[in-house]
Amino acid sequence: NAGVTQTPKFQVLKTGQSMTLQCAQDMNHEYMSWYRQDPGMGLRLIHYSVGAGITDQGEVPNGYNVSRSTTEDFPLRLLSAAPSQTSVYFCAISRLGEGGNEQFFGPGTRLTVL
């Protein structure tokens, strides 16, 4: 039971390049989300999904796209990378229902955009 996995662990991009950050889970949790972590700013929600076929925007969605075709996978796409997207990206999952469910986080992807 791996929980939440993220690939790659590290990535360097040039401005304008595109890439997809992968997130997969084996816990069958309905809710999946992407955060970015920047120094002194905590974690900010990019996009989230409450189930397959359903996605919605978080606090900082610009420059990112997501899709949720299966319960297990929730990829995050950068269509044209910018230096402002240099950050550490975390995928998190949780059960739905009564709101006291905690989130489980992946190990993160450290992205640098030159």
Add this chain to the structure above:
Amino acid sequence: AQSVAQPEDQVNVAEGNPLTVKCTYSVSGNPYLFWYVQYPNRGLQFLLKYITGDNLVKGSYGFEAEFNKSQTSFHLKKPSALVSDSALYFCAVRDRLLDNQGGKLIFGQGTELSVKP
């Protein structure tokens, strides 16, 4: 609007002394409150949560937190700090009125805890 404030960027404590990491929140309804810990180059790990009931919540690694509704606070505490407790700590809140949005959490900016021998 929901928000979380962690007023201290860094907390320094000597090993064996009690520690407190402060958190205050603002939500329109009643909150669910969480504490997470992040060790270097790792993801966040869940420590404890307040849902309802007893205002003093006990969690992993000897940590506890006290929910104070009148002061809208949820401070993290430990009676005796260890060097291994040194890490980045995040407080997070979710408004019960937004339960239909699943696990959507708002995080504070984090507090770096440093425990010296």
